Amino acid sequence: MSGENARFREFRHGAGFLLSRLGTLAERSWGAALHRVGLTQTEFVVLVALTDAGAMRQRELAAAAGMDPRNLVPVVAVLTRRRLIAVRPDPDDGRAKLLALSDAGAELLRELEVELRPERDAFFGALAPGEYARLCELLEAVHSELLAGRGDEAR
Amino acid sequence: MSGENARFREFRHGAGFLLSRLGTLAERSWGAALHRVGLTQTEFVVLVALTDAGAMRQRELAAAAGMDPRNLVPVVAVLTRRRLIAVRPDPDDGRAKLLALSDAGAELLRELEVELRPERDAFFGALAPGEYARLCELLEAVHSELLAGRGDEAR
DNA sequence: TATTGTTATACTCTATAACTATA
DNA sequence: TATAGTTATAGAGTATAACAATA
Numbered sequence: 042m043s044g045e046n047a048r049f050r051e052f053r054h055g056a057g058f059l060l061s062r063l064g065t066l067a068e069r070s071w072g073a074a075l076h077r078v079g080l081t082q083t084e085f086v087v088l089v090a091l092t093d094a095g096a097m098r099q100r101e102l103a104a105a106a107g108m109d110p111r112n113l114v115p116v117v118a119v120l121t122r123r124r125l126i127a128v129r130p131d132p133d134d135g136r137a138k139l140l141a142l143s144d145a146g147a148e149l150l151r152e153l154e155v156e157l158r159p160e161r162d163a164f165f166g167a168l169a170p171g172e173y174a175r176l177c178e179l180l181e182a183v184h185s186e187l188l189a190g191r192g193d194e195a196r
Numbered sequence: 197m198s199g200e201n202a203r204f205r206e207f208r209h210g211a212g213f214l215l216s217r218l219g220t221l222a223e224r225s226w227g228a229a230l231h232r233v234g235l236t237q238t239e240f241v242v243l244v245a246l247t248d249a250g251a252m253r254q255r256e257l258a259a260a261a262g263m264d265p266r267n268l269v270p271v272v273a274v275l276t277r278r279r280l281i282a283v284r285p286d287p288d289d290g291r292a293k294l295l296a297l298s299d300a301g302a303e304l305l306r307e308l309e310v311e312l313r314p315e316r317d318a319f320f321g322a323l324a325p326g327e328y329a330r331l332c333e334l335l336e337a338v339h340s341e342l343l344a345g346r347g348d349e350a351r
Numbered sequence: 352t353a354t355t356g357t358t359a360t361a362c363t364c365t366a367t368a369a370c371t372a373t374a
Numbered sequence: 375t376a377t378a379g380t381t382a383t384a385g386a387g388t389a390t391a392a393c394a395a396t397a
Contacts, residue, residue, distance in 0.1 A: 053248055055316065056328060056332050057222045058241075059332070060219045060335065061219045061237075061241070062241070062262050063219060063338060063339055063342075065262060065387090066342055067213075067216045068216050072389095081362090081363065083363080089207060092205045099379065100377090100379080106217075109365070109366070110378080110379075111365095111379090112366085113379095114380060114381080134374075135372080135373055136372065136373045136378040136379070137373095157212075164212060167338050167340075167342075168334065168337060175334065176334045177211050179330065180211055180214040182322045183319070183320060183323060183331075184218055184221075186322035187322075220364090224365090227365095238387065253355080255356080263388080265355085265357095266357075267388065267389080290395080290396055290397080291354070291355040291395065291396045291397070292355060293355085293356080
């Protein structure tokens with residue numbers, strides 16, 4: 042019951058498992074700040090995802106945020122009511138809507154970014170600046186690859 | 197409304213945000229396999245966390261899994277009923293219990309590790325083998341530091 | 352008094368299926 | 375028929391407060 046464990050102890054220290062755990066811990070680290078300004082995790086994620094482009098369709102936004110379009114609907118409703126995003130019909134397609142960050146939404150994110158900087162430094166305190174930058178590169182590579190090849194192979 | 201976005205677009209590509217999103221995507225990638233063997237994400241996490249030591253107290257296990265001890269209670273109940281973990285009273289402390297992976301639990305993890313290997317390769321397909329190893333190192337450094345300094349500074 | 356484990360509960364996130372309106 | 379958005383709902387994860395038993 043002892044020597045054979047090395048095989049799946051490897052999984053415990055693999056990147057997948059660590060991503061799963063660190064993702065939860067990262068969300069916990071900024072959870073208090075979000076609660077203070079009345080944002081849930083998904084609302085925050087959606088706002089941040091919107092910073093990547095000027096305006097996008099709701100379906101595109103769901104993909105960018107890595108979440109199911111159905112779960113995005115109530116999030117968009119809340120953010121619209123709070124005027125943190127701006128919604129307008131897509132002139133090219135009567136079914137679609139174009140979503141963009143509002144000035145108020147941009148300002149809120151700017152405040153949060155300042156407030157979260159110390160938490161980030163504490164969270165990644167184990168890494169030297171160069172290591173942190175390297176980590177960002179690697180994560181970004183995995184993330185963008187996953188968002189690109191989504192919905193095709195996994196089905 | 198355009199040029200100022202660079203500031204928090206930086207957050208979008210920071211390690212914290214990417215960890216949060218990739219954690220969700222990683223869990224999704226092995227979710228089907230877990231469902232097949234009747235395990236939830238937290239049950240899986242707890243089993244994997246147990247591979248790091250022979251036996252530990254429930255409180256220690258919660259810390260190792262990065263979860264709240266209260267949320268661990270029903271998980272331990274299920275895993276015990278399914279004989280995937282073995283529980284015995286701590287001889288040194290009448291309040292505490294000692295939890296360990298059972299042979300059946302170890303076997304189940306071994307099977308899962310084999311089944312999940314192709315999913316892992318696809319998930320991290322953007323990285324060369326050396327890059328994957330480097331990513332593991334960096335994540336492990338952050339993770340172990342967070343588990344070590346927990347409950348002190350954040351309060 | 353402090354700690355281990357527990358119960359009850361509310362909130363959030365994700366996933367399943369079926370629906371409306373437009374293309 | 376295919377797609378954009380929606381609704382309803384169930385399942386799972388996390389967090390809050392209060393409790394019993396042991397140290």
